[in-house]
Amino acid sequence: MECTDRILSCGYTGPVSVEKKEDILRSIVLYSTVRLLPMLQQICSGMKLYGLLSLVQKEKDICRQLFVLGSFSKVDxxxxxxxxxxxxxxxxxxxxxxxxxxxxxxxxxxxxxxxxxxxxxxxxxxxxxxxxxxxxxxxxxxxxxxxxxxxxxxxxxxxxxxxxxxxxxxxxxxxxxxxxxxxxxxxxxxxxxxxxxxxxxxxxxxxxx
Ligand SMILES: [Zn+2]
Structure with a gap:
């Protein structure tokens, strides 16, 4: 129950109970994703300015290392x-x-x-x-x-x-x-x-x- 406020602020409108766990999770995921989308789009348009977006789309494996922490191949x-x-x-x-x-x-x-x-x-x-x-x-x-x-x-x-x-x-x-x-x-x-x-x-x- 201590999470009720936070669950409701995510836009979930049904009853807050353990039985409704799946619905609640879906709302939270949707809410978080929707909130992130504009930011991601903004990053994309920024990258586009420098032609980086097409490079990232083309070379996913290489570029992942630029964005995901700890994915650099270490030197051995x-x-x-x-x-x-x-x-x-x-x-x-x-x-x-x-x-x-x-x-x-x-x-x-x-x-x-x-x-x-x-x-x-x-x-x-x-x-x-x-x-x-x-x-x-x-x-x-x-x-x-x-x-x-x-x-x-x-x-x-x-x-x-x-x-x-x-x-x-x-x-x-x-x-x-x-x-x-x-x-x-x-x-x-x-x-x-x-x-x-x-x-x-x-x-x-x-x-x-
Ligand atoms: Zn010397």
């Missing part, structure tokens, strides 16, 4: 590792060896992040992807997903440029989806983890020191 380690596209030096060179080592560290790091889950580490795969590409979800459309790649470049010469110094951080260019790793500072898995973790934790444009 597998997707990320597959997207890595290193620009290696010539085969057989010392540089190439070091570059391969860095890529191995990176793959291991990504896999560990996923295995350890959110609780064990401050950085998860989503956060890492955000740092690297500017977005924490995988690209929306199938075509974008297929073409998605993260360019990995290597800097071998920071010692030459800066003289004696203790640390450099990877330089990310989120717009072009590329990252340059300072090879000289990434000689062990531990060192790699430490440098990456610091770079992600302390932001995008961490300078050299």
């Amino acid at each position: 380690a597998d997707f990320l590792v597959k997207s890595l596209s290193p620009v290696f030096s010539e085969k057989g060179t010392m540089r190439r060896q070091r570059e391969c080592r860095v890529v191995n560290f990176l793959q291991e790091f990504i896999q560990d992040m996923e295995d350890e889950g959110d609780k064990a580490v401050l950085i998860n795969v989503g956060k890492f992807c955000q740092w690297l590409t500017g977005q924490a979800h995988i690209p929306l459309s199938h075509a974008d997903r297929e073409g998605f790649s993260i360019t990995i470049e290597f800097d071998h010469d920071c010692q030459v440029r800066f003289g004696t110094h203790s640390i450099c951080y990877p330089i990310v260019n989120a717009c072009s989806c590329s990252v340059t790793f300072p090879v000289a500072h990434l000689t062990t898995q531990e060192e790699f983890r430490r440098v990456i973790a610091q770079a992600i934790t302390y932001g995008y444009d961490f300078g050299r020191s």
Whole structure:
């Protein structure tokens, strides 16, 4: 009985009783829908202005992610590792060896992040992807997903440029989806983890020191 007022305000005019539950529910649903319709229509005409409405109608699955909370496909380690596209030096060179080592560290790091889950580490795969590409979800459309790649470049010469110094951080260019790793500072898995973790934790444009 405590809901009687609210039921009546929905436009239901019959007796309020458990037996009439179905009728009452129908009235409430109708009332709520009718109230929402003008708002939805307004959104539609707004989207039409930018040609978005026809796109939404055509690409329902892709666009659902824009409107429904939590429907973004999360990044997983597998997707990320597959997207890595290193620009290696010539085969057989010392540089190439070091570059391969860095890529191995990176793959291991990504896999560990996923295995350890959110609780064990401050950085998860989503956060890492955000740092690297500017977005924490995988690209929306199938075509974008297929073409998605993260360019990995290597800097071998920071010692030459800066003289004696203790640390450099990877330089990310989120717009072009590329990252340059300072090879000289990434000689062990531990060192790699430490440098990456610091770079992600302390932001995008961490300078050299
Ligand atoms: Zn350096």
